[in-house]
Amino acid sequence: MGMPTVIFGTHPRDGKVFIDHSVDSFAAYCGAVRGQDGWGAMNVSFGNLIRATAEINEAIFPVRQLARDYETDTGGAGEFRGNCGSLYRKQVLVPATVYTYVVGKRYPMPGIAGGRPGSPNRLVVRAGGAEPFEVGDRSEYVAHAAGERYEYHYGGGGGWGDPLERPPAKVLEDVLDEYVSVEGARRDYGVVLTGALDDLTLAVDPEATARLRAEMRAGVA
DSSP states (O other), rough: BBBEEEEEEEEESOOOOEEOOOOGGGOOOOOBBBBBOOOOOOOOOSSSSSOOHHHHHHHHHSSSEEEEOOTTOOOOOOSOOOOOOOOEEEESSEEEEEEEEEESSSOOOOBBBTTTOOOOOEEEEEEEEOOOOOOOSSOEEEEOOOOOOEEEOOOOOOSSSGGSSOHHHHHHHHHHHHSOOOOHHHHHHHEEEOOOTTTTTEOOOOOHHHHHHHHHHHHHH
């Protein structure tokens, strides 16, 4: 699993070649087990490394880190929810070449015991430019102009158990934490919410939730 990426070009500070292996970008895939939602994110898989901060990365390489966050609705639904995948958006400040490929685009992390799979890996290169495109499972060398971005969408972990068995209060908590959207709560968990997220007035509608879950179990919703 993953999206191995190497970024290289000429550093404007000294005119020498820089090579950024982007090991600072890895966060994904943590599935649920019985009794426990997916947690945190995996560490860098290249030995005993510590993930660099954005500030350190930007001080070494001519790049700018624009986003590093969980993505809503990417964890596999289940009685115990898979952890969300992450969005990592990085901008090159000088002309550079990105070498990369994507593993886990076709086959995301599976769910277990009725749980659903997490989201697949996705990588968009030349984002913000005239010709953005999504990388497949074939290796690519992609030239980037200064100011263009590459955007990692790391996959989520698989869920465990029937999503309709997840307590509605836990689904509400997930929505408040922005792990799950209001729409995802209804679509994936059969939980109907009233109120609004913006003003923190969300609440579970128990009767509507019970009706919707019964319809989903019967295959009519």
